[in-house]
Amino acid sequence: MTEKKEFKCVNCSVAAAALYRNYGPSVLKLTKCENCKGIVDKYIEYDPVIVVIDLVLMSREAQRHIIYNTEFKSYWKLLIILMLLETYGVWRSDSLFSIALSTLCDFHHNTTGHSTHVALPINLSIPEPWRTDCSGWAHTDKDIGSDLFIWEKDFYVQFLSILAGIVMFISTVHIMMNSFYTLNEAPLKRVLKSFSLANVSLLFCIPMLVWGNSDTPPETRLYHYLLVQAYSFVAFYNVFRVLYAGPRALTVLVLLLSTGLKHLTTFHVTPALRNVMQW
Numbered sequence: 001m002t003e004k005k006e007f008k009c010v011n012c013s014v015a016a017a018a019l020y021r022n023y024g025p026s027v028l029k030l031t032k033c034e035n036c037k038g039i040v041d042k043y044i045e046y047d048p049v050i051v052v053i054d055l056v057l058m059s060r061e062a063q064r065h066i067i068y069n070t071e072f073k074s075y076w077k078l079l080i081i082l083m084l085l086e087t088y089g090v091w092r093s094d095s096l097f098s099i100a101l102s103t104l105c106d107f108h109h110n111t112t113g114h115s116t117h118v119a120l121p122i123n124l125s126i127p128e129p130w131r132t133d134c135s136g137w138a139h140t141d142k143d144i145g146s147d148l149f150i151w152e153k154d155f156y157v158q159f160l161s162i163l164a165g166i167v168m169f170i171s172t173v174h175i176m177m178n179s180f181y182t183l184n185e186a187p188l189k190r191v192l193k194s195f196s197l198a199n200v201s202l203l204f205c206i207p208m209l210v211w212g213n214s215d216t217p218p219e220t221r222l223y224h225y226l227l228v229q230a231y232s233f234v235a236f237y238n239v240f241r242v243l244y245a246g247p248r249a250l251t252v253l254v255l256l257l258s259t260g261l262k263h264l265t266t267f268h269v270t271p272a273l274r275n276v277m278q279w
């Protein structure tokens with residue numbers, strides 16, 4: 001409980017001492033911002049449903065409300081649930097990452113029976129030294145069969161691998177944003193809160209995970225997951241702009257780099273973990 005109570009105006013993000021003042025038991029007045037003269041946080045009076053809708057529409061005001069002016073205690077639960085969802089997608093080879101993997105590593109089928117291989121107009125493939133990691137991913141195809149226990153074990157492996165990717169992502173963003181010129185000092189806890197908030201965009205993968213089947217063409221999967229990825233990118237961009245108040249171009253650059261590093265980490269960690277567990 002050492003976190004200092006400091007609120008921020010949702011409109012201009014200038015610090016405010018309080019969100020409202022009490023004038024007696026039934027009189028409550030919302031504080032006005034000294035900088036922009038607007039109401040510091042109109043969302044404290046709003047219905048949570050409205051706040052959620054504004055968050056989906058990626059309103060920066062709503063994001064500031066959650067990141068700075070609410071407790072948002074359950075962010076770590078959200079973090080774990082979304083990590084499980086992401087793991088599930090990669091584990092059953094049904095994610096943008098899996099499509100990229102099977103396209104670049106040239107897999108034409110996978111364990112769940114549906115094809116995620118997309119024909120590219122140009123010939124792209126994995127650099128030669130990383131080829132061994134490709135075979136580490138392909139491992140599941142031949143050897144697992146129908147042994148449920150190994151399937152389950154592989155889920156934990158993927159979970160750890162996704163976790164490693166996320167740790168890489170958050171630390172890259174945090175270190176780079178703090179070493180360049182940015183206006184806000186962001187404590188790690190607030191970074192985690194912001195990350196979980198933006199990561200909620202993963203929920204848009206659910207329709208494909210639930211209704212996609214072996215008849216779904218890989219292109220449809222690709223477009224769906226690309227759309228989710230684009231939405232998610234904008235969500236992260238907005239949240240990190242709210243959090244660090246860094247320059248636009250820098251934020252985009254850092255995000256691109258850390259997203260790349262995240263997937264690269266997952267790509268290398270899964271085969272390594274499988275190796276350690278000696279399959």
Ligand SMILES: [Zn+2]
Pocket residue numbers: 009010011012013014033034035036037038040
């Ligand atoms: Zn203001």
